[in-house]
Amino acid sequence: MSSLIDKKTTGTVFSIQKYSVHDGPGIRTIVFLKGCPLRCKWCSNPESQAFKPELAYNRNKCLGLDKCVRCTEVCAIGAITEGEDGKIDIDRELCAQCLDCAEACPAGALITYGEEMTVDAALKRVEEDEMFYARSGGGLTLSGGEPFQQPEFATALLREARHRHLDTAVETCGVTDYDEMKKALPFVNTLMFDIKSMNPEKHKAYTGMSNERPLENLKRIREDFPSLQVRVRTPIIPGFNDTEEDVHEIIDFLSGLPGDKVEFEILEYHRMGQPKYENTGREYPLPLDLKLDTAVFGGLKKIVEAFNE
Ligand code: SF4
Ligand code: SF4
Known part of the structure; x- marks a missing residue:
């Protein structure tokens, strides 16, 4: 085993989920880190939001x-x-x-x-499925919460994972200190970066914070890591960002970024996380009858596909 085995750095993990096929290339194990600075009204992991168990x-x-x-x-x-x-x-x-x-x-x-874990303990769980990664091109995905809000742990996990020849992906909302994120990015194969809306007021109303920091961070990532594989993801939420104009605004921003072209993906609003609100004593923030029109989503997907061609 590696000479870099890290048994000292610890972080707070709230879940480790295996056999994921939606969170990066191939079959992946997702390590969910606890704590997020945003409070997105559609969040499907409310148990991720607080930093403590x-x-x-x-x-x-x-x-x-x-x-x-x-x-x-x-x-x-x-x-x-x-x-x-x-x-x-x-x-x-x-x-x-x-x-x-x-x-x-x-x-x-x-x-x-929420459980305190060492880098080694988390990676041992990830390595249990190594044979699936080899066949599918999968590996470790760090998610949250916002994984870069535990910067030391996230960087140590990614560094050690790469040292153990695991493919690495990170899902980030981009609201984090850029200098901390920059330390981790050399150990990331695929970065999945959320852009929720180009409108700062709407962004604040639906997430609790303006979009300035994530937009600035993505620009800086593109300047400093122009070849890093970046997939920008936008959850489409009815009444928030479900118009063609919303999607075109994001595409305009992506088109102006330096570096290699980023991929773009939109995700359909769902309410699957709702029971976890009740279980953790939270109220679900959006109306319970809110639905995304399938035809509207289909139309937006075509716009995104045209951008990705
Ligand atoms: S319900 Fe009581 S025992 Fe349970 S976590 Fe709260 S204070 Fe502790
Ligand atoms: S009363 Fe219910 S919640 Fe409390 S310990 Fe027993 S099974 Fe668990």
């Missing part, structure tokens, strides 16, 4: 207080009470996120999102 509760899995009282016994501050259905309720205002109840729960109804 956090408690989640899946009511469907709770055995009911007539069969099990373990969590109520360990919660020293009384944040767990009996709900109308005989299962538990959590007072999120009171909860101190000590996570003791997740340790105690025998049913997996209470779980912790």
Whole structure:
């Protein structure tokens, strides 16, 4: 094994997902790093947003207080009470996120999102599927959250992965310190970079921050790493960025970038992350009946395909 094995640098990982075919070339294992500076209203990983580990509760899995009282016994501050259905309720205002109840729960109804891991431990999980990467051209994808918000860990993971001959990809929202990102990019094979909208006010209204930083960062990446494979991705959200004008504005920006031409991809809005909002005590920020018109999305895809030709 490598002489660079890193058993010291640690980061907070909230999930490791195998057999992904949508997050970079080939079959990949995604290591999700916790913490994000944005609060996109359509975020499908709300459990990624906070930087610290956090408690989640899946009511469907709770055995009911007539069969099990373990969590109520360990919660020293009384944040767990009996709900109308005989299962538990959590007072999120009171909860101190000590996570003791997740340790105690025998049913997996209470779980912790976020685990401290070393680079070596994370990569050992990734390496379990090496045979799939060899056949498919896949490898490791770092995602989040915003992976570059844990810059030391992200860079160490990518460096060590490359040293172990793993292909590397990163999914970033681009809202991060450029100098930190720059240290990691020499170890990245494919960078997937979100551009959500060219309109700074709309961007702020739907994500909590303006788009200036990500746009500036992408320009600088293109200047400093003109040959890096970059795939720009835009989630298409009804009422936010689902017009032809929105997509053309992004294409105009991409066309003016220095370096090799970047690829562009649009992603269809979905609400699959909604149960995780409930499980982590959050409200889903968008109307529940919001739908993206399939024909509209199809039209936008044609514009994107023409750009990629
Ligand atoms: S995480 Fe919250 S609910 Fe669970 S034991 Fe700690 S304070 Fe109580
Ligand atoms: S420990 Fe788990 S299964 Fe038992 S009452 Fe609490 S949430 Fe339900």
